[in-house]
Amino acid sequence: MxxxxxxxxxxxxxxxxxxxxxxxxxxxxxxxxxxxxxxxxxxxxxxxxxxxxxxxxxxxxxxxxxxxxxxxxxxxxxxxxxxxxxxxxxxYCPYTRWYYHEMEKEVKNFFGIIMNKVNNKNEMIEKVLERFERECTNTLSENIVVKTTLVELLIRYDIKGNEQFVEITKELEQFDINDVGAQLTENEKVDLSIRISNLLMLTGG
CATH class of the missing domain: 1.25.40 (Serine Threonine Protein Phosphatase 5, Tetratricopeptide repeat)
Structure with a gap:
């Protein structure tokens, strides 16, 4: 929890x-x-x-x-x-379960745990999305923070290029920060926007 x-x-x-x-x-x-x-x-x-x-x-x-x-x-x-x-x-959002930095930290922690347990590194995307399925369907902010953090980690460890990676980057490309409303603070919105912009530059999005 x-x-x-x-x-x-x-x-x-x-x-x-x-x-x-x-x-x-x-x-x-x-x-x-x-x-x-x-x-x-x-x-x-x-x-x-x-x-x-x-x-x-x-x-x-x-x-x-x-x-x-x-x-x-x-x-x-x-x-x-x-x-x-x-x-x-x-x-001010009654639906948010995980807050911005907590969600980011939780994804990083889980990624670190499974990194040495999964033989096929491409399976890591599936494992992370499976672990955070509930959060990704709960609010838009949690969904995007999970996927932004995941893509950052995949690029860092050079685990990219498969179909799931491409789908997630397309989702980030289509994301509108204004849609999260009160789920994030203005500072969090700015930070998330910068992170996504940097990722899209790296992936050519």
Whole structure:
């Protein structure tokens, strides 16, 4: 799973815990918030939910339910999350599972793993597309980032020229960056456009 999917599943698993008491509510949302602080982006609705929950904590109930040290620790952790959560770039697309740089990194990692396991190097294209089939059908941004990264790796290791390679480069050639909408930030769009332009120059597209 991507970071976004993992935190969403974790939050769902503890959905009922927050209703048990103010301490449980505080711990769940603080924990979710602290995990989100380690991610590259946060979905806007998730951010709003966490901030609203932490700002609405009943500190009087919380004080009754906890020891003085626990109470102090919870408030300190809450304030830290509220102070730092605004520093995380916001994701406005509800459909994106993998973010730009995370997707790129995941493709590179998988490529590195299978590179020495596949005898026929041309099979690597098929293996990568099979591994990221779900992502490629999920959003246009994930699809293009997977294929851009794949082509970069294939060129680097001189694994190119077959039919699949040509099909992917044609797809990149026909790609319009404006079609991704809010799935990527403006900086990510610029970076991806440059990467694709460089690849098309190398492949003659």
């Amino acid at each position: 991507s970071d976004a999917e993992a935190i969403a599943c974790t939050a769902d698993a503890y959905f009922g815990v927050q209703s048990r008491g103010e301490m449980e509510k505080a711990v769940v949302y603080i924990s979710e918030g602290r995990i989100c602080l380690t991610h590259s982006k946060i979905f806007i609705k998730a951010k709003e939910r966490i901030v609203e929950a932490l700002n609405s904590l009943d500190v009087h109930k919380l004080q009754i339910e906890t020891t003085p040290d626990e109470y102090k620790d919870i408030l300190e952790r809450r304030d830290m999350v509220l102070d730092e959560i605004d520093n995380i770039p916001v994701d």
